Amino acid sequence: GAVVSQHPSWVICKSGTSVKIECRSLDFQATTMFWYRQFPKQSLMLMATSNEGSKATYEQGVEKDKFLINHASLTLSTLTVTSAHPEDSSFYICSALYNRGQETQYFGPGTRLLVL
Amino acid sequence: EDQVTQSPEALRLQEGESSSLNCSYTVSGLRGLFWYRQDPGKGPEFLFTLYSAGEEKEKERLKATLTKKESFLHITAPKPEDSATYLCAPYLYNFNKFYFGSGTKLNVKP
Secondary structure, eight states: OOOEEEEOSEEEEOTTOOEEEEEEESSSOOSEEEEEEEOTTOOEEEEEEEETTSOOEEOTTOOTTTEEEEEEETTEEEEEEOSOOGGGOEEEEEEEEEEESEEEEEEOOOEEEEEO | OOEEEEEOSEEEEETTOOEEEEEEEEOSSEEEEEEEEEOTTSOOEEEEEEOSTTOEEEETTEEEEEOSSEEEEEEOSOOGGGOEEEEEEEEESSSSSBOOOOOEEEEEEO
């Protein structure tokens, strides 16, 4: 299957700092990428849909100024958590839409963020 | 309102004891339905895509089926390494996004 990477895999930061998470599709081009957040023992919560070359579409209740998404190329999307606070601590997972014949969504390994 | 419900929430099986997981959905404009497996602390791993009622797909001990209202993931003679959370996700025509169910946590004991 197609490969999606995320970096970093985990990060610890102080409250008030900003954190950038990268999501890359390694062996295919993805015009659409998704960003999810997952709390312990819960399912994936879609935060936003990222389309290459255009503004991201945020889900209801997700602060676009807090979670900045940039999809600058067909293989890279970034999520920046601005002025992070402890309540932003979570597991963030990206995915890329693979579209060759049949559409499939491939996920990255996730990034665990801990804000102190 | 679009909804996805997975049952049971948790399932404990003995090794070799076959069973089925259910994914019920009430969405309009279904484009496809996806099944994923997620291990703790990792991103979901793609298993299957189903596009039309009556379609079936198999991979090792897993078989996924689709009807107009629900999908089943059948596990035949499971092994402990099949223990994971299984997620289903309908994908809609009109909205470029996936709706994830809450998942079924499967625990297979040796």
